[in-house]
Amino acid sequence: MIPLSWYLLVAAALFCIGLYGILARRNAVAMLMAVELALNAVNINLVAFWRYGNPSQPVGVAWAIFVLTVAAAEAAVGLALIISIYRQRDSVIAEELDILKY
Amino acid sequence: MELLELLTWLIPVGPLAAFAVILLLTAKNRTLSFILAWAGIFIALVLSWIVSFNVFGDFLADGHAVAEEPVRVHSSVAWLPIGDYYGDPQGSAFAAAGDEAHGAEAGDHGAEEEGHHGEEAGHAVVPDETKSGTWFRMGVAVDPLTAVMLFMVPFAVFMIFIYSVGYHNFGAQPGKFLGIPNHGMEEPMFSRFFALMSLFGGAMLTLVVADNLLLLFVGWEIMGFCSYALIGFWYARDYDSPKRLSPRRAAVKAFMTTRIADVIMLLGIVFFYRTFGTLNFSAAFTPESFQNAIQATAFGAVGLGLMAMMLFSGAVGKSAQFPLHVWLPDAMEGPTPVSAVIHAAAMVSAGVYLLLRIFPLIAVALEAAPGFGWTIAFIGAFTALMSATIAVAQYDVKGVLAYSTISQLGFMVAAIGVGAYIAAAFHLITHAFFKALLFLCSGSVIHGMEHGAEHVHDHHSDPQDMRLMGGLKDKMPITFWAFLIGGMALSGFPIVTAGFWSKDEIFADAWYNFLEGSPVGLFVFIMLALSAFLTAFYTTRQLALTFAGKPRSPLAEHAHESNSYMTTPLVLLSIFAVAAGWFGIPDNFLGTDGIFYNYFHHFVGATLEESFHVLYELHLIPHEIFTLPFMIVPLVTSLVVALGGIYLGWVMYARKPLEEGQPDPMIGILTPALHNFLHNKWYWDELYQAVFVRPAVFFSEVIAYELVDRTLIDGILHLVARTIFGVGGYVRRFELAVFNDGIDWVKDRFLDLSREFRTFQSGKIQEYALLSVLIAFVFTAFIMLVNAGILNGILN
Numbered sequence: 069m070i071p072l073s074w075y076l077l078v079a080a081a082l083f084c085i086g087l088y089g090i091l092a093r094r095n096a097v098a099m100l101m102a103v104e105l106a107l108n109a110v111n112i113n114l115v116a117f118w119r120y121g122n123p124s125q126p127v128g129v130a131w132a133i134f135v136l137t138v139a140a141a142e143a144a145v146g147l148a149l150i151i152s153i154y155r156q157r158d159s160v161i162a163e164e165l166d167i168l169k170y
Numbered sequence: 171m172e173l174l175e176l177l178t179w180l181i182p183v184g185p186l187a188a189f190a191v192i193l194l195l196t197a198k199n200r201t202l203s204f205i206l207a208w209a210g211i212f213i214a215l216v217l218s219w220i221v222s223f224n225v226f227g228d229f230l231a232d233g234h235a236v237a238e239e240p241v242r243v244h245s246s247v248a249w250l251p252i253g254d255y256y257g258d259p260q261g262s263a264f265a266a267a268g269d270e271a272h273g274a275e276a277g278d279h280g281a282e283e284e285g286h287h288g289e290e291a292g293h294a295v296v297p298d299e300t301k302s303g304t305w306f307r308m309g310v311a312v313d314p315l316t317a318v319m320l321f322m323v324p325f326a327v328f329m330i331f332i333y334s335v336g337y338h339n340f341g342a343q344p345g346k347f348l349g350i351p352n353h354g355m356e357e358p359m360f361s362r363f364f365a366l367m368s369l370f371g372g373a374m375l376t377l378v379v380a381d382n383l384l385l386l387f388v389g390w391e392i393m394g395f396c397s398y399a400l401i402g403f404w405y406a407r408d409y410d411s412p413k414r415l416s417p418r419r420a421a422v423k424a425f426m427t428t429r430i431a432d433v434i435m436l437l438g439i440v441f442f443y444r445t446f447g448t449l450n451f452s453a454a455f456t457p458e459s460f461q462n463a464i465q466a467t468a469f470g471a472v473g474l475g476l477m478a479m480m481l482f483s484g485a486v487g488k489s490a491q492f493p494l495h496v497w498l499p500d501a502m503e504g505p506t507p508v509s510a511v512i513h514a515a516a517m518v519s520a521g522v523y524l525l526l527r528i529f530p531l532i533a534v535a536l537e538a539a540p541g542f543g544w545t546i547a548f549i550g551a552f553t554a555l556m557s558a559t560i561a562v563a564q565y566d567v568k569g570v571l572a573y574s575t576i577s578q579l580g581f582m583v584a585a586i587g588v589g590a591y592i593a594a595a596f597h598l599i600t601h602a603f604f605k606a607l608l609f610l611c612s613g614s615v616i617h618g619m620e621h622g623a624e625h626v627h628d629h630h631s632d633p634q635d636m637r638l639m640g641g642l643k644d645k646m647p648i649t650f651w652a653f654l655i656g657g658m659a660l661s662g663f664p665i666v667t668a669g670f671w672s673k674d675e676i677f678a679d680a681w682y683n684f685l686e687g688s689p690v691g692l693f694v695f696i697m698l699a700l701s702a703f704l705t706a707f708y709t710t711r712q713l714a715l716t717f718a719g720k721p722r723s724p725l726a727e728h729a730h731e732s733n734s735y736m737t738t739p740l741v742l743l744s745i746f747a748v749a750a751g752w753f754g755i756p757d758n759f760l761g762t763d764g765i766f767y768n769y770f771h772h773f774v775g776a777t778l779e780e781s782f783h784v785l786y787e788l789h790l791i792p793h794e795i796f797t798l799p800f801m802i803v804p805l806v807t808s809l810v811v812a813l814g815g816i817y818l819g820w821v822m823y824a825r826k827p828l829e830e831g832q833p834d835p836m837i838g839i840l841t842p843a844l845h846n847f848l849h850n851k852w853y854w855d856e857l858y859q860a861v862f863v864r865p866a867v868f869f870s871e872v873i874a875y876e877l878v879d880r881t882l883i884d885g886i887l888h889l890v891a892r893t894i895f896g897v898g899g900y901v902r903r904f905e906l907a908v909f910n911d912g913i914d915w916v917k918d919r920f921l922d923l924s925r926e927f928r929t930f931q932s933g934k935i936q937e938y939a940l941l942s943v944l945i946a947f948v949f950t951a952f953i954m955l956v957n958a959g960i961l962n963g964i965l966n
Contacts, residue, residue, distance in 0.1 A: 091940050099936075162935050169933025 075116035083109035096153070096160040100146045107139045174224060175245035177217045178310045178379055181320070182389075184213035185327075185372035192365040203361035204335050207368045211328045214375055218320035225317040229773050236314065237779040241452050246309020246381060311381035311452060314777045315526055315595060318770070319378045319519075322599050325746070326515035326606045327371040329739035331364070333610050334507040336735025337617060338363065349406030351505075353620045363403065367511065370396040374516035378523065382449040383439050383481075386524065390488065393517050394432065398425040400512075401504040420500035427497035431487020438480025445477065455530040457784040464534075464790075471790065475535030475542045481528055482546060489521025489579045492553040496854055499572045506613025509568060513575040514606035522582045522598050529591045530778060533791040536589055540690070547587025547690045551697035554580030556852060558704035562711070563836060563848035566634045567612045570712045573851075574660060575605055577701055581676055584694045589793050590679030592774050596754045597676060599770075600668035604659035604747035607740065611653040614736050615639070615716060618646050618729035625728040636715040637834070638723035640827060646731045650717050652740035657713045659747045661706035662812040668751030670812065673702055675754065675771075677804035685801075699807050706815025711823050711836075719827025758800040771797065 082105055089102025111132045118128025154160050188210025196202040221243060229236045236242065312320070338357035339345075345352025348359060357363060370393060377389030402421030409416060415423065439449065445463045446454040453459065460474075467473030485491070490498035498518070502509055512518065525532065535542040554577045561573035578601045585594040619633035631638055643650045659667035662674070676698060683691025721727040731737065754770035757763075775795040786794045822835055837845045847853065930941075955961050 087943065091936055091943070165935070166933030169931055 072116060072120045075112060079109045079112035079116065081109075082106075082112065094161050094163060096150045096162050096165075097147070099162060100143060100150070103146075104139055104143065107135055111135050172243075172245075174221055174243045174312075175310070178221050178243050178312055179245065181214050181217045181221070181310075181324075181379055182372045182375040184210040184217070185368040185370075185375065186210075189365050189369040189372060192361055192368065197361040197365070200340065200356070200360045204331075204340065204364050207364035208328075208331055210368050211324060211331050211371050214371065215324040215328050218324045218375070221312055222317040222320040225312055225314060226773065229314065229776060233772060233776060236773075237776040240313040240777045240780070241311050241381075242314075242317075243312035244309065244381060244452070245311075246307040246450075248305035249308035250306040252306045306384075307382070307450065308385055309381040309450075310379040312379065313452075314773045314775075316378055318595065318599055318774060319523060320375075322602050323374055323378055323515050323519070324371070326602055326743070327367075327374070327511060329743050330507050330510050330515065330606065330610065331367065331371075333510075333613070333736050333739040334363065334367065334505075336733045337505065337507055337613055340735070347406075350404050351407070351620075354624045359403070363400075363505070366396055366399050366403075367507070370400065370511055370516055374520065377520055381451060383442060383451070383528075384449050386527070387436065387439060390435075390484070390520055390524075391432065393520060394425060394428050394488075397428075397501065397508075397512055397517055398422075400508040401501045403504055403508065407503075415500045415503065417503035420497075420503040424497040424501050427494050428487040431484050431494055434480050435484025435487075438477055438484065441477045441480060445474070451527060455781060457781060457788060457790070460530070460534060460785065460790055461788070471534055471538035474531060475538045478528065478531045478535040479542060479545065482525065482532070485521035485524045485583070486549065487521070488524070489518045489583065490553075490576050491521075491549050491580060491583055492556060495553060495557065495576050496858060498576055499569060499851065502566070502568045502572050506568065506609060506616060509572070510606050510609035510613070513572065513609060514602045518575060518579055519598055519602055522579060522586075522594060525583065525586050526591065526595050526598070529586070530781065530785070530791070532586060533589060533591075533782070533785070533793075536587075537790060537792045540688075543587050543589070543688075543690050545587075547584050547694050550580045550583030550585070550587050551694045551701075552580070553577070554584060554701040555697050555704075556580075558701040558708070559848055560851050561708045562704055563840070563845050564708075565636050565834075565849075566632075567615055567636050567639070567712065567716060568609070568634055570636075570708060571605070571608050571612055574608075574705060574709070577705060578605070578660070581673065581698055581701070584698060585676045585679060588680050588683040588688070588691050588694050590676055590683075591778065592771050592795070593672065593675035593679045595774050596770050597672035600659070600672040600747075600750045600754075603743060603750050604656045604667075604669055607652060607656035607743035607747045608660060610736070610740055610743065611649050611656055614646065614649040614732040614740065615642060615653070615729075617732050617736065618642065618649070619725045621730055622723075622725035622728035626724040628725060631723060631725055633725055636712065637828070639716045639721070639726045640719045640830075641717070641721040641726060642729055643717040645721075645726075645729050646717075648731060648737040648740060652737075652744045653717065654713060655744045656747050657709045658816075659751075661709045661816055662702055662808060663816065664809050664812060667748055668746075670808065671751035671754045673698075673812075674805060674808045675756070677702075677808050678756070678798050678801060681801055681804040681807075682798050695804070695807075699811050702808065703811035703815045706812045707819045710816045710819025714819060714823035714827060718824050720829075722828065722830040756800065757797055760805075761800050768797070 086102045086104070086106030086109060089105060090099050093099050093102060114128045114132045114135070118126070118132075121128070150160055153165060157164070159165075185207075188206045192203045192206055196206060225236075225242045228242055338360055339352075339355060340360065342354065342356045345355035345358045352358065373389040373392035373396060375389075377386050377393070380386040380389060398421045401424050402418045405418045405421075407417050442454070443449050445466050446459055448454050448459075454463075463474060464470050467477075469476065487494045498513070501512055504512070532542075532546070557573040557576035557580065561570045561577065564570045564573060578597070582594040582597050582601070585591075585597065616633050619639065623629065623631060623633050655667070659669040661667075662670040664670050677695060680691045680695040680698065684695060685691070721729075754768055755766040756771070757766055757768050759766050779795045782791060782794050785791045822839075828834070834845075840848070850856070952961075
């Protein structure tokens with residue numbers, strides 16, 4: 069059986085890729101996709117800990133499903149915002165959306 | 171309150187109310203204004219005559235009763251609560267504190283009384299009628315002297331009021347120029363004139379009915395103000411000649427000159443109150459009060475004499491006696507009715523009235539030391555003669571009358587100086603009538619001359635200059651006859667006129683005084699005889715210059731009689747100028763017995779008869795009130811001087827009247843130098859200018875203004891200002907450095923700091939995210955380190 073740490077390493081890698089995407093990508097849609105990656109990394113962790121922890125109780129799976137739901141809702145709201153912003157300013161570049169600065 | 175008391179209170183109210191109403195309400199309506207003024211003085215006249223004739227009726231019914239109780243009407247109200255030194259319920263001095271009344275003790279006593287009154291003050295809000303000693307009482311009193319004044323004053327003033335309406339051309343086209351005479355046109359300040367004249371009349375009546383010196387002084391000072399306002403009535407008038415005083419300067423001169431006297435008089439009033447403990451005449455002038463007062467002053471009776479002299483000073487100023495006579499001739503700058511009211515009915519009469527009012531005090535002074543009698547007699551007699559000589563060389567028709575007024579007042583004052591109380595009062599009354607008449611006549615002449623000046627468009631000739639008159643007899647017949655009557659009364663034309671009887675009585679008194687061994691009497695007699703001679707002479711000269719011969723200028727050529735507003739009072743006053751004397755024909759005239767009865771003498775004498783009897787017994791005064799024996803010397807003298815003066819005047823001026831351009835024959839007789847000396851009024855004005863005015867101006871300009879004000883006071887003030895300014899400079903610098911710059915520095919640093927910090931707030935979402943991640947990393951790392959126990963040593 070593959071040891072737990074492998075899963076965790078994959079999940080950590082995936083989270084880092086997501087975090088890097090959030091911080092480094094200029095396109096807001098791409099940032100949203102990176103957020104999804106980070107969320108999925110969390111899901112991997114949840115499922116992996118469930119499988120290696122106490123598989124008789126489906127707590128981890130249930131939680132993962134919650135996270136998926138939340139991610140979907142977040143994607144829906146986030147995309148709607150991005151479309152709205154795009155309509156206003158003809159751009160989805162995050163750097164340029166800085167009207168809330170000092 | 172008895173009816174007569176009420177009426178007496180109301181006497182001054184009419185004119186005073188007219189003054190207020192005209193000033194506040196009806197000033198725009200000239201007709202209403204003068205009718206109000208007439209109504210005010212007419213009411214006063216009616217009330218005065220009711221009171222006056224009542225008192226005279228009392229006298230006719232029972233002369234002894236009047237002599238025993240001379241104050242026939244007396245009413246007073248508790249006016250002012252005062253810390254009275256003597257605290258006596260009757261208000262008469264020393265009745266309670268008589269035996270301890272010496273200067274030092276009076277002070278102690280006063281302190282003691284003060285404490286006593288202090289307690290009372292808490293609840294005694296309502297005047298306590300039983301304790302008049304703690305209240306200053308204001309009131310009115312009528313005794314025979316007041317009664318004769320009440321007979322004369324309102325009548326003369328009423329006549330002048332009637333006359334003024336015509337004098338100011340009521341009903342003519344309204345004049346346009348304020349503050350100068352509008353010849354032939356209606357005076358623009360018509361209402362104001364009547365308001366002030368009403369105030370004047372009201373003040374004089376207040377003075378006459380006053381029962382105490384303070385109320386008398388109030389009326390006195392109101393008249394001072396009114397004379398100022400009325401002499402300067404034509405305030406915008408200026409003359410080309412610098413020698414002639416403009417009305418506004420004349421007003422200031424009159425006010426200032428009388429003010430000098432009034433200050434001394436006020437001090438005298440204070441002295442009076444301090445000594446007698448009351449200002450009420452009848453309370454002060456009782457024999458007991460005199461005895462106590464003599465003990466109270468430091469110098470005894472001489473102290474009272476000094477007090478009399480202080481009050482006399484007030485009369486010297488008001489009645490224009492030497493050396494304070496200089497204001498009166500310049501007071502001619504006012505409109506002629508003003509001159510009449512000042513010189514006849516009010517003002518100057520007030521001075522003599524004051525002397526008559528305080529005559530008991532003066533009598534005590536005369537007895538105390540001969541110097542007092544000499545002073546009063548000398549001032550009066552010298553004034554009489556001096557101004558008579560000046561009047562001889564005057565050309566101004568009003569100027570002659572002005573000096574004759576001063577001269578006649580000198581007669582009265584000299585009479586008082588020899589103790590001739592009744593003669594002075596008699597001359598005061600008769601003089602008031604004929605002098606009012608003469609002034610109104612001269613105003614009528616001037617009015618006619620001004621009409622002539624308007625007619626020929628001559629605005630340079632002086633319509634008051636007698637050299638330009640002549641021949642007015644036919645043009646102004648009523649004025650001529652009135653002037654003649656007044657002039658003869660002034661000259662003392664024998665038997666008929668009032669002036670003869672009153673002057674004769676003064677002569678008789680002076681002569682009798684001499685016969686009793688007093689040189690003052692002879693001095694006064696000679697001086698007054700000379701004055702009377704000159705008076706008759708210059709009056710005839712004035713009459714001749716004005717009315718006789720042919721007109722000497724186009725002004726006189728076109729003069730005409732004045733309107734009936736002006737001539738009616740002349741006729742009425744003429745009657746009094748003659749008839750007033752008939753009430754004072756001596757009992758024993760020409761040695762007769764029982765034919766004549768000297769009503770005036772006995773009536774006015776009753777005022778002081780009883781108290782003088784007691785005072786004489788106590789050797790406090792030189793004479794009782796007595797009836798003079800018939801003496802031939804004064805009678806002959808007064809006949810000779812009157813007829814001689816008139817004859818000389820007739821010879822010089824009337825027999826061969828002056829032609830146009832002919833100089834005054836007087837210049838030839840007197841020599842030009844002496845004539846100039848007299849014409850320029852003995853150079854008193856120049857002397858006073860040099861001795862008093864210039865030094866005063868010098869003092870005020872150089873010492874008071876330059877040295878004291880500019881140098882000393884301003885210097886101190888500037889020093890203080892500079893010091894404070896210097897200190898302020900340092901404070902300012904400190905304040906700028908610390909509070910301004912320091913606080914600004916702190917503010918700037920905060921600003922800089924916030925500029926640095928605000929870059930965190932970039933608005934870029936990814937920077938926030940990065941920061942969150944970093945912080946999360948740091949915290950995570952921290953927690954991990956804590957959990958690992960690595961930081962234990964540091965945190966604890």
